[in-house]
Amino acid sequence: MNEEQLAKWKEQRRKRRNSLNHDDLLSGIIKGDLQALSSGITLLESNRKSDQEEAQKLVNSCLKHSGKSIRVGVTGVPGVGKSTFIEAFGKLVVAKGYKIAVLAVDPSSEKSGGSILGDKTRMNDLSVLENAFIRPSAAGKSLGGVARKTRESIILCEAAGFDFILIETVGVGQSETMVKSMVDFFMLLMLAGAGDELQGIKRGIMEMADALIVTKADGDNLIKARRAKKEYENAIHLFPANENGWIPKTLVASALEQYNIEKTFDTIESFVNHTRINGSFGRNRKQQDKYWLHETITDTLMSNFYSSERLVNEIAVVEKEVIEGRISSFEGAEKLMKIYNHE
Amino acid sequence: MNEEQLAKWKEQRRKRRNSLNHDDLLSGIIKGDLQALSSGITLLESNRKSDQEEAQKLVNSCLKHSGKSIRVGVTGVPGVGKSTFIEAFGKLVVAKGYKIAVLAVDPSSEKSGGSILGDKTRMNDLSVLENAFIRPSAAGKSLGGVARKTRESIILCEAAGFDFILIETVGVGQSETMVKSMVDFFMLLMLAGAGDELQGIKRGIMEMADALIVTKADGDNLIKARRAKKEYENAIHLFPANENGWIPKTLVASALEQYNIEKTFDTIESFVNHTRINGSFGRNRKQQDKYWLHETITDTLMSNFYSSERLVNEIAVVEKEVIEGRISSFEGAEKLMKIYNHE
Numbered sequence: 001m002n003e004e005q006l007a008k009w010k011e012q013r014r015k016r017r018n019s020l021n022h023d024d025l026l027s028g029i030i031k032g033d034l035q036a037l038s039s040g041i042t043l044l045e046s047n048r049k050s051d052q053e054e055a056q057k058l059v060n061s062c063l064k065h066s067g068k069s070i071r072v073g074v075t076g077v078p079g080v081g082k083s084t085f086i087e088a089f090g091k092l093v094v095a096k097g098y099k100i101a102v103l104a105v106d107p108s109s110e111k112s113g114g115s116i117l118g119d120k121t122r123m124n125d126l127s128v129l130e131n132a133f134i135r136p137s138a139a140g141k142s143l144g145g146v147a148r149k150t151r152e153s154i155i156l157c158e159a160a161g162f163d164f165i166l167i168e169t170v171g172v173g174q175s176e177t178m179v180k181s182m183v184d185f186f187m188l189l190m191l192a193g194a195g196d197e198l199q200g201i202k203r204g205i206m207e208m209a210d211a212l213i214v215t216k217a218d219g220d221n222l223i224k225a226r227r228a229k230k231e232y233e234n235a236i237h238l239f240p241a242n243e244n245g246w247i248p249k250t251l252v253a254s255a256l257e258q259y260n261i262e263k264t265f266d267t268i269e270s271f272v273n274h275t276r277i278n279g280s281f282g283r284n285r286k287q288q289d290k291y292w293l294h295e296t297i298t299d300t301l302m303s304n305f306y307s308s309e310r311l312v313n314e315i316a317v318v319e320k321e322v323i324e325g326r327i328s329s330f331e332g333a334e335k336l337m338k339i340y341n342h343e
Numbered sequence: 344m345n346e347e348q349l350a351k352w353k354e355q356r357r358k359r360r361n362s363l364n365h366d367d368l369l370s371g372i373i374k375g376d377l378q379a380l381s382s383g384i385t386l387l388e389s390n391r392k393s394d395q396e397e398a399q400k401l402v403n404s405c406l407k408h409s410g411k412s413i414r415v416g417v418t419g420v421p422g423v424g425k426s427t428f429i430e431a432f433g434k435l436v437v438a439k440g441y442k443i444a445v446l447a448v449d450p451s452s453e454k455s456g457g458s459i460l461g462d463k464t465r466m467n468d469l470s471v472l473e474n475a476f477i478r479p480s481a482a483g484k485s486l487g488g489v490a491r492k493t494r495e496s497i498i499l500c501e502a503a504g505f506d507f508i509l510i511e512t513v514g515v516g517q518s519e520t521m522v523k524s525m526v527d528f529f530m531l532l533m534l535a536g537a538g539d540e541l542q543g544i545k546r547g548i549m550e551m552a553d554a555l556i557v558t559k560a561d562g563d564n565l566i567k568a569r570r571a572k573k574e575y576e577n578a579i580h581l582f583p584a585n586e587n588g589w590i591p592k593t594l595v596a597s598a599l600e601q602y603n604i605e606k607t608f609d610t611i612e613s614f615v616n617h618t619r620i621n622g623s624f625g626r627n628r629k630q631q632d633k634y635w636l637h638e639t640i641t642d643t644l645m646s647n648f649y650s651s652e653r654l655v656n657e658i659a660v661v662e663k664e665v666i667e668g669r670i671s672s673f674e675g676a677e678k679l680m681k682i683y684n685h686e
Contacts, residue, residue, distance in 0.1 A: 056673075056674060059671050059673075059674075060670060060674065063669070063670070063671060064668070066668075067668060148673050151671075151672070151673070152673070155671065206581070206582070207547050207549075207550070231577070231581060232581065234574070234577065234578070235578040235581045238549070238575065239549070286666045289666050289668075290665065290666060291672075293662060293665050293672040293676055295672075296672060296675075296676035296677075297645075297648065297676045297679060298644075298645060300676060300680055301641075301644040301645065302640075302641060302644065305644055318636070322632050322633065322636050323632050323633060325406055325407070325410060325632075326406075328402050328403065328406060328498065329494070329635035329636040329638075330402075330491055330635070331402075331403065332639075333636055333640045333643060334639075336640060
């Protein structure tokens with residue numbers, strides 16, 4: 001970039017920032033303007049103090065317009081065909097007359113430099129549709145930061161009138177538990193073959209799923225996929241029941257052949273009916289709100305502790321003493337707490 | 344209790360307290376004296392400040408004599424036959440020339456008034472053996488408190504020369520995750536029938552188990568138990584692999600007919616060999632020590648926050664605002680943090 005280009009870029013950025021003011025963004029978002037929604041999410045993601053204050057105002061204003069979408073989490077290891085599946089699903093949802101937003105959660109993107117939705121071209125067909133909104137991964141220094149940005153993005157998307165919000169994540173880390181705790185319905189995409197492919201899926205994720213979908217069920221793969229579905233179905237019966245009385249569904253599906261994409265939609269619909277009737281839909285949302293209140297408190301307390309100047313060198317020293325069995329874990333913790341509290 | 348009895352009881356208690364001094368207890372414990380061990384654990388459980396200081400000294404002194412046992416967690420819903428199984432297993436271990444201690448974790452005991460090992464007579468045959476030590480549930484106000492007492496009891500038992508330490512817990516709460524994080528080997532006892540009986544088992548526990556044992560495999564029940572074992576075996580193959588390379592084993596067993604109790608022992612032995620050879624045994628222990636260091640820090644930070652005078656009424660108010668959608672979870676958390684920090 002030469003000096004002229006740099007100056008032009010800075011000017012553009014200045015203009016863009018100035019346009020990110022609360023009232024314009026809010027009225028744009030409520031009208032369903034995608035540019036305003038996009039700028040609103042950019043504001044959420046900014047680390048500038050003044051932006052953050054403006055973002056909080058925006059989230060609070062949007063809050064009373066939020067809550068009406070169906071929030072769906074989608075996870076699965078790389079290679080399972082998540083974006084192809086989401087694109088097929090999204091197109092169906094749009095064809096039915098609904099609006100769909102796709103947000104991605106990828107806490108690893110900071111490190112790896114990659115982002116699961118970074119390659120926007122992956123969902124070309126969906127992204128050009130008027131009633132679809134695709135937003136690449138929110139980056140953040142911590143899982144807590146990513147969670148916050150995602151939760152707040154959901155509120156903005158809902159205020160913009162989206163009926164379905166899909167939260168996509170990779171099935172390899174802590175991020176599924178996080179996504180599970182901010183959605184109504186959680187889908188796990190799986191590959192047939194049930195062997196090595198599963199290695200990447202974290203233990204416990206299968207038990208969190210409301211639907212388990214064996215993907216790429218087309219051509220030669222269909223028989224294998226059906227067999228895998230049957231096995232998962234048997235396994236699910238061994239799991240303890242969900243509190244909401246929902247029995248997780250297993251499906252085979254093919255995005256390529258549009259096979260069972262509609263059935264996936266129907267499954268979500270019948271889940272929503274089931275949980276709305278027995279009251280667990282609303283209960284779950286309230287629990288999630290409460291969960292995030294206390295989760296954020298824990299996060300803040302811990303990050304204050306671990307970033308304390310006084311403990312910079314002490315933590316590693318105490319960890320070593322504990323691991324070598326010179327002091328107990330509990331005595332180690334007390335030692336660090338005393339330093340932290342100036343005792 | 345009349346006045347005379349009360350006076351006598353107080354005198355006994357005073358004498359007992361005075362006998363709980365560090366040096367006597369330590370030398371007793373190291374000699375393997377069960378009375379000293381028992382008094383040491385009582386000291387750990389005391390809430391008196393002076394006792395707690397003495398207890399910390401004792402734990403630290405025992406620390407260098409600890410670490411040599413095999414720590415085994417046992418869980419399963421009420422009715423699965425935990426104590427019968429543990430008794431049969433314990434007697435076998437003693438017959439092989441080893442020493443076994445059985446500790447119970449029951450964080451619910453405070454509320455329910457009941458304790459899973461409160462009824463000591465349940466393990467009559469085992470408890471009379473010289474090389475067996477049975478300790479009823481540690482009570483505590485919080486899961487963190489119970490965890491600490493149990494971890495420290497393990498250290499004392501190891502200093503007293505026990506080869507096997509069994510930690511028993513009920514499969515219905517957060518306590519399994521806690522027990523899993525303080526043992527080398529984790530066993531889940533299950534009933535045949537695989538239906539309603541599982542309702543009580545928390546989701547995710549099956550995936551934590553290193554061995555899954557279908558109990559009461561005797562008489563008419565044997566065929567049903569074998570079928571259940573087969574089903575669990577199939578389910579386990581669908582789970583992601585353990586980091587330590589161990590494939591969880593499934594067994595049927597009968598304490599009544601002494602069937603496969605020895606095989607349970609062999610399974611633990613082969614697990615220990617497997618993980619010692621690939622180094623994961625020691626790695627896991629170090630990770631556990633580190634985990635408990637940081638877990639205790641989190642616990643302390645949170646309990647300081649939630650017991651803060653300044654927040655007594657505020658927490659419920661903010662929770663309500665969040666649940667009713669008047670402010671976001673994140674703004675609610677910030678509000679409480681500001682009050683806590685006098686800002």
